[in-house]
Amino acid sequence: MTITLAVTEVSKASFITILIKNQADLSHEMLQPYQKILSQKLEDKDNGITIFYEADRIIAVVALKVNTHIETGIVHEEARVRGGNICKRINYEKSAHAVVVRGSDSVSKGELLAFTEGIALANYQFLKYKSDKKQNALTNVALMDAEISPAEIDELNNIITANQIARDLGNEPVVSLNAVDLGDFIVKMSHEIGFKADILNKSQIEALRMGGLLGVNAGSSVPPTFSILEYKPDNAKNVKPLIFVGKGVTYDTGGYSIKTGPGMPGMKMDMSGAAAVVGTFYAIVKNKLPVYCIGLIPATDNRINSNALVPDDIITMHSGATVEVLNTDAEGRLILGDALSYAKKFQPELVIDLATLTGAAAAITGALGGALMGTDTKYRPTLMACGNETYERLWEIPYWREYADMLKSDIADLKNIGGAVGGSATAGKFLEHFTDYPWLHLDIAGPAILKDDEPYKLKGASGVGVRLLYAFTKKFAELN
Numbered sequence: 040m041t042i043t044l045a046v047t048e049v050s051k052a053s054f055i056t057i058l059i060k061n062q063a064d065l066s067h068e069m070l071q072p073y074q075k076i077l078s079q080k081l082e083d084k085d086n087g088i089t090i091f092y093e094a095d096r097i098i099a100v101v102a103l104k105v106n107t108h109i110e111t112g113i114v115h116e117e118a119r120v121r122g123g124n125i126c127k128r129i130n131y132e133k134s135a136h137a138v139v140v141r142g143s144d145s146v147s148k149g150e151l152l153a154f155t156e157g158i159a160l161a162n163y164q165f166l167k168y169k170s171d172k173k174q175n176a177l178t179n180v181a182l183m184d185a186e187i188s189p190a191e192i193d194e195l196n197n198i199i200t201a202n203q204i205a206r207d208l209g210n211e212p213v214v215s216l217n218a219v220d221l222g223d224f225i226v227k228m229s230h231e232i233g234f235k236a237d238i239l240n241k242s243q244i245e246a247l248r249m250g251g252l253l254g255v256n257a258g259s260s261v262p263p264t265f266s267i268l269e270y271k272p273d274n275a276k277n278v279k280p281l282i283f284v285g286k287g288v289t290y291d292t293g294g295y296s297i298k299t300g301p302g303m304p305g306m307k308m309d310m311s312g313a314a315a316v317v318g319t320f321y322a323i324v325k326n327k328l329p330v331y332c333i334g335l336i337p338a339t340d341n342r343i344n345s346n347a348l349v350p351d352d353i354i355t356m357h358s359g360a361t362v363e364v365l366n367t368d369a370e371g372r373l374i375l376g377d378a379l380s381y382a383k384k385f386q387p388e389l390v391i392d393l394a395t396l397t398g399a400a401a402a403i404t405g406a407l408g409g410a411l412m413g414t415d416t417k418y419r420p421t422l423m424a425c426g427n428e429t430y431e432r433l434w435e436i437p438y439w440r441e442y443a444d445m446l447k448s449d450i451a452d453l454k455n456i457g458g459a460v461g462g463s464a465t466a467g468k469f470l471e472h473f474t475d476y477p478w479l480h481l482d483i484a485g486p487a488i489l490k491d492d493e494p495y496k497l498k499g500a501s502g503v504g505v506r507l508l509y510a511f512t513k514k515f516a517e518l519n
């Protein structure tokens with residue numbers, strides 16, 4: 040689905056959405072022509088939608104929720120949700136082209152854009168494996184608004200596509216998206232949009248002595264990959280790179296500490312961190328943000344054969360640290376530890392990693408946001424503010440230094456699991472061991488994998504992180 044600036048007259052579209060602030064705006068002069076057909080209207084009060092049916096077109100008046108919140112993040116999120124609701128209605132009415140206009144001056148430009156974003160995000164479908172594709176009718180939303188520029192429309196389209204790329208990658212099963220496939224995808228995308236991609240193969244990973252990535256991969260028939268993405272525009276504001284690291288476990292069976300019953304389905308999405316990095320790169324490169332960025336993606340599946348790691352094994356990481364593996368299901372930290380120590384060579388300004396790392400984080404946040412930890416203090420408030428604005432929210436969880444003590448091993452430098460408490464924080468402390476630069480860790484186990492449909496967030500892979508990190512990178516450019 041694409042968003043365009045309307046070139047046609049409103050009167051020529053088959054589905055017109057008029058955005059108003061509240062029901063009182065219905066008396067606005069713009070809506071006068073429709074008052075005479077009030078008898079034909081259909082009201083969906085819960086979703087603030089009033090629909091007028093005419094002979095050859097449908098007019099939907101959408102009232103944004105009037106709330107007492109002053110935070111723009113919440114105001115914009117309510118507009119996004121309304122967009123998701125109207126998307127359903129547009130498809131129900133089988134309209135291919137919808138027009139969105141502001142019917143009231145009290146609707147802000149931000150609300151209008153968020154509403155449109157909600158429509159586009161809600162229109163996502165993953166139909167690749169369906170014989171009967173039942174494609175949504177909606178293909179184009181045209182915005183008619185004098186305040187909105189073509190550049191803003193382009194930017195929004197690129198963000199939506201970036202989110203969809205991440206969702207597609209997450210929804211793809213491992214049978215068609217293993218670590219090598221993921222590397223191939225990144226190379227293809229790099230050629231299409233223009234950034235540098237270097238995909239390290241198994242022998243290169245061996246040469247780098249990435250014992251974490253190789254250890255997790257030992258039980259797999261598919262070799263690991265380590266993808267290095269680089270975007271360095273001439274006008275970059277930063278000298279030291281901004282680095283994104285994404286967990287790329289293409290399937291997590293748990294290994295010999297195997298997941299049981301309902302714990303395993305969904306683990307094709309254990310590469311959602313990697314997907315977020317790929318999607319974020321798409322949005323940054325397409326929108327030409329003046330930021331020097333690097334993406335690092337260690338990728339493998341976590342499976343079992345007779346070579347697979349077993350609990351009690353000791354591995355040597357890329358950093359040289361030894362790790363006693365007491366649970367092979369705590370594999371994300373092993374591959375990320377290698378990526379984080381590899382990142383040191385770039386002397387980064389900031390490293391942000393994203394990972395579906397722990398069920399413990401998901402138990403804290405649910406799908407409502409990600410758990411935030413790390414050592415950076417300079418960029419943290421900005422990242423959190425971007426989380427509130429994009430509604431890919433973050434919350435800091437207890438991350439006291441004593442959690443690191445829980446990783447002490449009797450016979451190696453550290454072990455890969457902590458104790459009975461603080462499962463997300465001990466995972467974070469494990470990662471911190473491999474950093475020596477400002478670093479933030481986002482455990483997205485909760486919001487990455489959605490179990491139920493919401494107005495604009497649909498069941499399956501959410502693509503969480505893309506909208507957040509794009510917004511952050513834009514702010515990062517301003518701060519550098």
Ligand code: BES
Pocket residue numbers: 291293309366368369370371395396397398399401456457462484485488
């Ligand atoms: N990929 C899982 C975490 C996960 C769980 C993501 C549920 C999304 C939904 C991770 O590799 C894992 O299995 N973590 C273990 C760690 C434990 C063994 C210390 C967990 O959370 O149980």
Ligand code: ZN
Pocket residue numbers: 291293367368369370371
């Ligand atoms: Zn696991």
Ligand code: ZN
Pocket residue numbers: 288291309368370371395396
């Ligand atoms: Zn995992």
